[in-house]
Amino acid sequence: MGKTLFDKVWDSHVVRKIEGGPDVFFIDRHMVHEVTSPVAFLGIKNRGVEVLYPKKTFATADHNTPTINQHLPVQDPLSAGQLKALEENAKEYGISHWGLGHEKNGIVHVVGPEYGITLPGATIVCGDSHTSTHGAFGAIAFGIGTSEVEMVLATQCIMQPKPKKMKININGQLQKGVTPKDVALFIISQLTTSGATGYFVEYAGDVFENMTMEGRMTVCNLSIEMGARGGMIAPDQTTFDYIEGREFTPKGADWDKAMEYWKTLKTDDDAVFDKEFNYDGSQIEPMITYGTNPGMGMGISGSIPTAEQQDGNPATFKKSLTYMDFNEGDSMIGKKIDYVFIGSCTNGRIEDFRAFASLVKGHKKADHVTAWLVPGSHKVEAAIKEEGLLDILNEAGFELREPGCSACLAMNDDKVPAGKLAVSTSNRNFEGRQGPGSRTLLASPLVAAASAVTGVVTDPRELLEGVMA
Amino acid sequence: MAYDKFEILTSSAVPLPIENVDTDQIIPARFLKATKREGFGDNLFRDWRYNNDGSPKEDFILNNPIYSGKILVGGKNFGSGSSREHAAWAVYDYGFRCVISSFFADIFKNNCLNIGVLPVQVSAEFLDKVFKAIEADPNAQFEVNLQEQKVTILATGESEGFDINSYKKGNMLNGFDDIDYLQNMKGEIEQFAETRPF
Ligand code: SF4
Numbered sequence: 001m002g003k004t005l006f007d008k009v010w011d012s013h014v015v016r017k018i019e020g021g022p023d024v025f026f027i028d029r030h031m032v033h034e035v036t037s038p039v040a041f042l043g044i045k046n047r048g049v050e051v052l053y054p055k056k057t058f059a060t061a062d063h064n065t066p067t068i069n070q071h072l073p074v075q076d077p078l079s080a081g082q083l084k085a086l087e088e089n090a091k092e093y094g095i096s097h098w099g100l101g102h103e104k105n106g107i108v109h110v111v112g113p114e115y116g117i118t119l120p121g122a123t124i125v126c127g128d129s130h131t132s133t134h135g136a137f138g139a140i141a142f143g144i145g146t147s148e149v150e151m152v153l154a155t156q157c158i159m160q161p162k163p164k165k166m167k168i169n170i171n172g173q174l175q176k177g178v179t180p181k182d183v184a185l186f187i188i189s190q191l192t193t194s195g196a197t198g199y200f201v202e203y204a205g206d207v208f209e210n211m212t213m214e215g216r217m218t219v220c221n222l223s224i225e226m227g228a229r230g231g232m233i234a235p236d237q238t239t240f241d242y243i244e245g246r247e248f249t250p251k252g253a254d255w256d257k258a259m260e261y262w263k264t265l266k267t268d269d270d271a272v273f274d275k276e277f278n279y280d281g282s283q284i285e286p287m288i289t290y291g292t293n294p295g296m297g298m299g300i301s302g303s304i305p306t307a308e309q310q311d312g313n314p315a316t317f318k319k320s321l322t323y324m325d326f327n328e329g330d331s332m333i334g335k336k337i338d339y340v341f342i343g344s345c346t347n348g349r350i351e352d353f354r355a356f357a358s359l360v361k362g363h364k365k366a367d368h369v370t371a372w373l374v375p376g377s378h379k380v381e382a383a384i385k386e387e388g389l390l391d392i393l394n395e396a397g398f399e400l401r402e403p404g405c406s407a408c409l410a411m412n413d414d415k416v417p418a419g420k421l422a423v424s425t426s427n428r429n430f431e432g433r434q435g436p437g438s439r440t441l442l443a444s445p446l447v448a449a450a451s452a453v454t455g456v457v458t459d460p461r462e463l464l465e466g467v468m469a
Numbered sequence: 470m471a472y473d474k475f476e477i478l479t480s481s482a483v484p485l486p487i488e489n490v491d492t493d494q495i496i497p498a499r500f501l502k503a504t505k506r507e508g509f510g511d512n513l514f515r516d517w518r519y520n521n522d523g524s525p526k527e528d529f530i531l532n533n534p535i536y537s538g539k540i541l542v543g544g545k546n547f548g549s550g551s552s553r554e555h556a557a558w559a560v561y562d563y564g565f566r567c568v569i570s571s572f573f574a575d576i577f578k579n580n581c582l583n584i585g586v587l588p589v590q591v592s593a594e595f596l597d598k599v600f601k602a603i604e605a606d607p608n609a610q611f612e613v614n615l616q617e618q619k620v621t622i623l624a625t626g627e628s629e630g631f632d633i634n635s636y637k638k639g640n641m642l643n644g645f646d647d648i649d650y651l652q653n654m655k656g657e658i659e660q661f662a663e664t665r666p667f
Contacts, residue, residue: 015661016654021636024651026661036553038504047648052655053662064502078502085504119667129552129576143552145580146506147646155651157658161634163575193489194546197575227549229575250667258666293489293549313544316488409498409551418521430493430550432516 002268004165005234006200009140009265013123015157022159028122030057030152031108032095034082035064035411036127040149041089049154054094056156058117059086061099062107063128064411067374067401070100079412093153106377106403109133109345113217114379116246120235120262125152130345130427131230132223136216137243138235138265140200143224163229164274166199167267170207172281177461179355180215181347181425181444183207184222185287185297190279192311193295197227199275202267207281208233213242214351221346222427225294234266286460288332288423289442292320292431300447300459303331323431324439325419332441332457339422340371340452341434342445344408347425348376350383352445357389359449359463365397366455372414373398374406396453410435423451472585474644478567478613479623481538484603485530490543491550492577496559498551509555510562531563535607542599543570548577557581567613569620571596582637583646589613589620595629598622615641 003011016024032040037059044051051057064079074080083100090097098104104111109130112118120138125131127149134141148158168187188195201223208216216233223231240259243249250258285299298304304321306328307314321327342348342356353375365371373393375381381403384390390400407414408426410433416422418437425448429440443451446460453463500512518529525532541560547570548556557580560568567587578588591599602609602622610623615638621628633641640646651658 015658018636021634024654024658026658026665028665028667035501039506039554042505043648049648049652052658063498076502081504082502122667127552127554129550131552143576145552145554145557145576145583147554147580147583151648151651154648155655155658156662157651159636159647159650193549194572194574197546197572227546227574254666261666293491313488316544319487409493411498411501428491428493428550430491432497433493436497436499436516436521 002271004267004271004273005138005202005232005265006140006165007271009121009123009138010162013140022161024157025160026123026157027125027152028056029117029124031112031117031124031126031131032057032059032086032149033063033108033126033128034061034086036146037089037149038082038085040127040146040153041085043150044154047154051093051095051153052156057095057153058112059090059095059097060105060108060111061086063405063409065100065404066412067372067404067406067414070402074100103378106379107345107348107405109221110348110376110380113137113213114246114377116243116249119243119249120239121265125158129224130221132228133217133221133345135220135223135230135232136213137239138232138262140230140232142230163200164198166196166201166228166275167273167277168201168203169205169276169278170281171205172207174207174281174284177286177446177464178284179444179446180211180218182284182287183281184219185289185294185442186284187279188222188226188294189287189297191226191277191295193225193293194227196223199228201228201231203231203233205281209236212351213238214349217349218346222294225427235262286444286447288447288457289429290324290326290330290332291317292323292429294427294429294442296320297442300332303329333459335421335457336455337369337423337451337457338420339416340369340448341374341407341422341424341426342448343372343374343376343406344426345376346427347445348374348380350380352425353380353384353389354387356445356449357392359446359460360396360398360453361392363396363453365452369452369455371398371452372401372407374401375403377403407434409433410438416440423448423457472644475566475585475587475615475641477615478539479610480540481608482540482542482569482599482603482611483530483536483538484600485541485543486600488544489546489549492548492553492556493550495548495556496553501553501555506558508562509559510564513559513563539564539566540611540613541565541568542596542603543568545570545572545593547573549574552576554580554584557584557586561586569596569599582641585641585644587613587615587641589631591620591629591631598627
């Protein structure tokens with residue numbers, strides 16, 4: 001029987017199989033950030049153990065960094081303490097560290113691909129669940145806990161049972177105004193937040209083949225929101241063109257050798273998945289969520305189902321709507337919003353800012369809306385300026401902040417106040433995710449842009465006439 | 470980090486019959502700023518447990534003195550969301566050694582096993598019986614037997630088996646962790662690393 005893409009990459013990283021237990025799984029690339037690593041470093045210190053392969057670990061600060069005045073000392077003493085701990089640990093163990101203010105600094109899942117740390121066929125882990133992003137390159141990438149961060153530091157391995165395999169096929173022409181974010185939110189709305197738990201997903205079909213690398217990253221990023229361990233897409237010419245020549249990608253003869261291997265990274269025709277789903281891409285609308293988990297989403301022109309119409313526990317569903325202050329049957333279009341957040345490792349890349357700018361161009365931000373535009377990295381920030389997008393944004397009344405995770409998890413000062421409604425391009429709409437009492441609607445950069453200029457939830461297709469061909 | 474051995478746990482349980490309890494509820498991100506692994510239990514379920522002014526919310530289960538014990542019983546899909554091990558630390562630090570649910574999110578389950586909290590996945594029917602038993606008597610006792618992989622409602626004698634892979638089971642029974650194991654095979658890992666192209 002043939003192997004899937006996932007099998008090929010997984011099996012080639014198993015150092016030892018434990019009878020009745022997990023595989024000892026080798027990690028090629030390890031990313032660390034300031035929040036989930038200090039206790040892991042403390043752990044190896046207490047054991048008196050060294051970092052086995054410091055060159056395979058990369059550190060960046062992102063989760064609780066401020067997004068204004070990054071040149072000034074960080075005000076919050078606890079955040080400052082974590083940033084300092086990361087810097088000191090990286091220095092002590094010889095790990096490259098892209099701290100606050102460093103030109104390569106940015107969100108861990110944005111900078112990894114930008115500098116060629118992310119490669120096809122590699123295994124990549126990080127103490128952050130959205131590590132699944134890197135699967136866009138045909139890597140096996142997933143989030144781990146702090147105990148596992150400690151394991152990777154000490155031994156470059158973790159203990160993992162091999163997940164089951166799921167394939168999601170989507171073919172067809174996407175409608176105008178439908179972005180990779182909408183495709184992902186659509187899948188999650190179909191599968192629910194636990195529908196892929198225990199599985200590793202391969203995305204296949206022409207919708208994904210036609211996507212740019214950035215779009216593929218958005219899709220793989222959100223794999224975790226349906227419970228999957230991760231998601232991946234077979235590498236192709238689009239992938240190779242993206243990675244070629246980046247700082248940490250192989251060069252010369254090493255590149256040729258790697259290419260030979262990478263070209264074998266496809267699912268064999270006779271390989272079998274444990275579960276398969278098929279969807280028609282042309283049926284997907286711009287999406288929006290209305291509840292407190294990413295599975296509670298729908299086409300933007302739809303209305304909130306009743307507790308009886310949906311599959312989950314009715315009491316949990318009603319609790320969620322009560323928190324959001326919405327009613328069954330409500331339409332989302334036209335709801336007044338207070339905040340717009342564009343950024344995060346889901347939608348904080350240059351194409352997201354291009355999309356956002358294309359739509360707000362020639363409009364003005366609604367006066368009552370507070371907008372946080374946070375690039376995923378300094379590289380993205382620089383591109384926004386170089387491409388002239390900043391002028392467009394400024395003219396429309398928007399300001400650009402400095403890179404970081406920001407309101408994606410609100411560990412810094414970028415918190416949406418209690419009761420306020422935010423349209424956010426991030427990945428989680430959990431209660432309080434964007435600040436205690438905050439209410440989050442997950443959507444694409446286009447929906448965020450349209451809503452930012454009208455001040456109410458808006459279908460971007462209304463504003464798209466004449467903007468995008 | 471080493472933890473106490475887990476063999477047989479007999480305890481009352483705290484019921485949280487809510488589905489999709491996510492890690493942001495278990496421990497909100499703003500409490501993740503520590504550089505040590507201490508004190509997370511104080512902020513377990515912070516926003517469900519306390520008002521903004523820090524006063525306890527009376528209707529939340531952890532603030533109700535009639536419920537106590539080392540077992541937390543949650544609704545389906547417990548622990549979804551973030552990879553933050555802090556969520557498992559908070560559960561452990563508060564005093565729970567076992568979480569019972571009909572379904573767990575992957576990373577949370579893994580994190581629990583790594584730090585000495587036993588995730589016990591039971592059928593939806595059995596979970597319902599557990600909730601009913603606590604409803605009938607808040608002090609109802611449960612026995613979680615890891616060796617036999619069985620959880621029993623002592624009042625009725627009803628029990629159900631649960632799965633755990635034998636490697637993790639051995640670790641929990643002995644209080645070992647994975648790093649001890651991995652370090653013993655360092656030579657093998659180094660040999661393997663030589664073969665990796667990048
Ligand atoms: S942007 Fe959000 S999801 Fe991404 S790494 Fe940062 S906190 Fe995690």
